[in-house]
Amino acid sequence: MLETKVVCIQCGREYALSAAISGCETCDGLLEVKHDLEALKGVITREWAEKRRVERGFPNGSGVWRWRELVAPFPNEAIVSRNEGNTNLYEDARLAKWAGLENLWLKHEGENPTGSFKDRGMTVGISHANWIGAKYVACASSGNTSASLAGYAARAGLKALTFIPSGKVALGKLSQTMAYGAKTVQVEGSFDDALELVRRVSKEKGVYLVNSLNPFRLEGQKTIIFEALQQLDWQAPDWIVVSGGNLGNTSAFGKALWEMRELGLIGEKLPRIATIQAEGASPFYQYYRSEFTRFKAQKPETVATAIRIGNPVNLAKARRAIEWTDGVVDMVTDTEIMEAKAVLDRSGIGGEPAAGATLAGVRKLREKEIIGKGDRVVAIMTGHILKDADSIVNYHSNPANPGANPLVQMAGTLDDLMKLLEEN
Ligand SMILES: Cc1ncc(COP(=O)(O)O)c(C=O)c1O
Numbered sequence: 001m002l003e004t005k006v007v008c009i010q011c012g013r014e015y016a017l018s019a020a021i022s023g024c025e026t027c028d029g030l031l032e033v034k035h036d037l038e039a040l041k042g043v044i045t046r047e048w049a050e051k052r053r054v055e056r057g058f059p060n061g062s063g064v065w066r067w068r069e070l071v072a073p074f075p076n077e078a079i080v081s082r083n084e085g086n087t088n089l090y091e092d093a094r095l096a097k098w099a100g101l102e103n104l105w106l107k108h109e110g111e112n113p114t115g116s117f118k119d120r121g122m123t124v125g126i127s128h129a130n131w132i133g134a135k136y137v138a139c140a141s142s143g144n145t146s147a148s149l150a151g152y153a154a155r156a157g158l159k160a161l162t163f164i165p166s167g168k169v170a171l172g173k174l175s176q177t178m179a180y181g182a183k184t185v186q187v188e189g190s191f192d193d194a195l196e197l198v199r200r201v202s203k204e205k206g207v208y209l210v211n212s213l214n215p216f217r218l219e220g221q222k223t224i225i226f227e228a229l230q231q232l233d234w235q236a237p238d239w240i241v242v243s244g245g246n247l248g249n250t251s252a253f254g255k256a257l258w259e260m261r262e263l264g265l266i267g268e269k270l271p272r273i274a275t276i277q278a279e280g281a282s283p284f285y286q287y288y289r290s291e292f293t294r295f296k297a298q299k300p301e302t303v304a305t306a307i308r309i310g311n312p313v314n315l316a317k318a319r320r321a322i323e324w325t326d327g328v329v330d331m332v333t334d335t336e337i338m339e340a341k342a343v344l345d346r347s348g349i350g351g352e353p354a355a356g357a358t359l360a361g362v363r364k365l366r367e368k369e370i371i372g373k374g375d376r377v378v379a380i381m382t383g384h385i386l387k388d389a390d391s392i393v394n395y396h397s398n399p400a401n402p403g404a405n406p407l408v409q410m411a412g413t414l415d416d417l418m419k420l421l422e423e424n
Pocket residue numbers: 116144145212243244245246247248249250306307352354355382383
């Protein structure tokens with residue numbers, strides 16, 4: 001019987017697996033799930049992973065639950081899954097060339113059931129809520145967490161409550177959240193204000209919180225890295241690049257790499273994590289620039305509303321991930337984000353603005369020669385192109401934008417049309 005525990009990374013206090021808490025009750029530190037890695041050495045191997053990968057059906061058809069010994073030991077009957085994960089790892093020579101690289105892969109987490117990486121964490125959070133008999137699940141969101149929560153709660157028959165920053169959530173995400181049936185409360189202010197509210201509701205009303213403060217969320221998101229390493233036939237890349245907001249992914253990726261090395265599935269030298277923030281929402285970047293000596297929350301502003309976060313809750317775990325992997329943190333402007341997104345979309349792969357931020361960050365780190373021309377780079381595309389249609393139409397409606405593809409208005413006869421087509 002594997003010994004899996006929930007512990008506070010700050011004071012070491014342990015909690016039962018069935019505890020529905022999202023922060024340490026002693027010191028308010030971050031909680032994390034500790035697996036019995038010693039017992040798993042020699043059990044979880046590349047051969048074991050390959051056998052699991054080719055199995056179909058529940059639970060090994062899920063790109064999360066096929067790794068359950070490294071995720072969460074919930075009983076199968078508690079698991080709420082939509083066969084999430086199993087996302088493509090694209091190798092694209094055109095995008096590599098645009099970024100100044102020879103080897104670039106894009107891991108597309110927008111191919112998950114609700115269109116973002118959140119589903120990897122949500123299947124675990126909602127399964128935990130289901131297992132312990134929670135009736136109400138809640139989150140604050142800039143759109144993808146609420147869409148994922150609403151979808152998985154609907155599958156589980158749980159009531160969902162989401163708090164979103166008023167007017168700052170892309171329509172694709174808002175429509176999912178409403179359509180899947182979550183009670184959606186618009187809050188004046190930022191995502192950070194909404195998160196403060198939902199943490200109080202969770203504490204005072206005992207509502208189950210599924211933001212990335214919930215340690216089970218990150219256990220699911222670790223499988224992005226497990227899966228990408230397996231897709232690369234365990235030839236670990238030099239870099240893993242991802243856009244950062246609340247820093248759940250940065251934290252999860254560091255833990256995933258550390259566990260893979262402990263289990264002997266990858267070598268001593270870990271891939272370096274590069275977290276990319278939007279210039280107008282870059283508190284982690286400023287903290288990194290201060291050599292992790294000074295943190296200051298920001299009033300966030302960026303076109304990439306998914307990462308419009310000024311006070312990331314996973315700061316301590318994300319710092320640990322950057323230090324563990326000798327990683328870096330950088331930032332990109334909104335112009336760089338949208339121009340990179342246009343290139344990403346034009347490649348036929350596509351992604352929401354936060355995915356554009358990742359690609360823009362890869363190019364920037366290459367230009368700064370922090371990423372070498374021959375380095376092997378995996379860029380995580382965190383959300384689907386359809387999530388933020390407004391940003392696309394706005395960009396392409398301005399012919400001055402690089403790569404703009406404005407609508408053509410046709411008036412008149414067939415001859416006019418033929419003439420028009422010749423001109424364009
Ligand atoms: C599409 C997208 N990309 C990136 C991020 C940033 O991820 P994290 O909050 O784990 O840093 C988020 C959410 O925060 C997101 O929704």
